[in-house]
Amino acid sequence: MTEQPKTLVELSGVAKVYGGVEVLHAIDLALRDGEFMTVLGPSGSGKTTVLRLIGGLVQPTRGKVLLDGRDISAMPINRRPFNTVFQDYALFPHMTVEANVGYGLKVRGESRARIRDRVIETLRLVALEEFAGRYPSQLSGGQQQRVALARAIICEPRLILLDEPLGALDAELRRQMQRFLKNLQREIRTTFLFVTHDQEEAVTMADRICVMNHGRIEQIGSPEEVYYRPVNEYVARFFGDNNLIDVALGEAGEEDRELVSDVGSFRCRLEGRSAVGAATRDSPGKLLVRPEAVVIGEAANGMRNRMKVRVEETGFVGPVSQVTVSAAAKPELRIMVKLPSRAGGIPLAVGDETEIGWSDRECHVVTA
């Protein structure tokens, strides 16, 4: 049996009201010591408020913020053992990189010699030791980002809060920084809370993802969990291009269950929450099939679930090719299929009548 990881920070029934509007509705969230958690949600979902509440920039209207089980709701920001990497980096423009990074130690009254040593050490960690004497305005966006990071980690906080820190970077630099952050987190073994609206970023970086919407937490789970076993339609749609088919529950088999829809009936092995949620017969739900789990053409022959379709659209997007098809029995039902791209292209043309199929293991049902 694995040991239950210790809870570092906990939000307990935390609600936040801004000018009469409740932006956070009594949420509960426990951060485990040493984990990389991303808080994922669209703008206005309350994800930044969660970060600010933990950091101490705002106080909860109701509920408590706990650190090691102690209530820290009233603890001022400058006493909390957390550091933040701000969205706009918030570097001190009048200080050199060295002074910026050393500031957290300076206000604590550390000796100059020690600050210098620690700054050099930390700058090496973010590969910026050459830039100690520069001013923030003389650095590129990615470099400023790493200064902000160094400034936060030098204080050896219990938790590092990152507020969409990669938002302003271009795609390539963003990927580099994602890898860098992930490695850094492993190296310094500090808990990271990373706020983002980019689901791909959340999936690639996190140990656990907390999906938020309209001031509520929709789901907390590992990237695989939220990706393959979303708890509801919102989460399912948030992780891009999911195929959702309205279904009603049919007969339960030995290992699988029948799902009845107006484009035919399917047999699926439902597991975990999905099986529990679907326990009531005839409860309306949606069958979720990921586009990459769907096969098309001859490959569909061997599959348990099949459907006659017409090809509506084909598109090449690098490593995968996207094919949109409509169900022959119900043309308004669109299914997205993702296939590995091949140099020869995909042997399908718009208007082709063909068949799609998917395994009974690639199904998941969410309540509508």
Add this chain to the structure above:
Amino acid sequence: MPRGDRMSAATETERAAGEEGLAAYRFILTVLAYAVPFVFILLPLILFLIQSFYYVEDGNIVHQLTLRNYERFFAGRGFVPVFFNTILLCLGVAAITVLFGYPIAYLLASLRGRRKYVMMVVFVVPLMMSYIIKIYAIRAILGGNGFLNRILLYLGVVDEPLTFLIFNLKAVLVTLSIILLPFAVLPIFIALERIPRSVVDASADLGASAFQSFRDIVWPLSVQGTIVGATFVFVLALGDFITPQMVGGMSGFTFGRIIYSQFGFAFNWPFGAALSVILLVVVLVAIVGTGLITRARHQL
């Protein structure tokens, strides 16, 4: 040639003509942009400078270049002490306005939303008000039969109206400080406004106390605006001759009043011009000095 091509050729010519027109337009604008300040600012200054090297004999200006006006300033009794006293007075005004202006600007900048701009307007309105009205208002407060004296008499603090409140250099100092206060507040306010909130949040996040945040972040980032405000006030105070005249009395004699008297009473324009040139040098030194100080610091 296909019709389409001819069409595009035609529009091409039109566009070329249009561009030519635009270029001419730009040329005129450029000339205007340089000519207006030249004709209305630089040229009068040059004429003034030349005037300062002429002299007056028997009430007539002699158009002959001489240094006698400048010699008179440095050698003559009374001018140099008044000159330095005036500079000291204006430095005092700058110091007072910054001392009071900084907290006001800080308060304004820390207000949120609509309240901030309502308060801003409250501060800017006196700026638009006629200068003379403000001076009269201050006279009405500080004067022998003024508001302040009446209150003091009524409260029994004094038996006779205080006379040291007005018609001396201190009264000039107070009046100029009140009148010029908004000129100090505005640049400081703008400097404080430009500090991103997240930067101050970041310093608190790193463990700085409110005082440390102010000392290490807010003050260094607003000191430029403060210097600009002080320079503004200093330069405006230096050129003022109406305030000293109206609240300064006999003892509140300033350099501005001396210059004014050369033009208004003595009719010695060349000497007045020379004194003005000296004042201008001080103003230029102040402005260039400010520029150097603020440029040396790192820009946001």
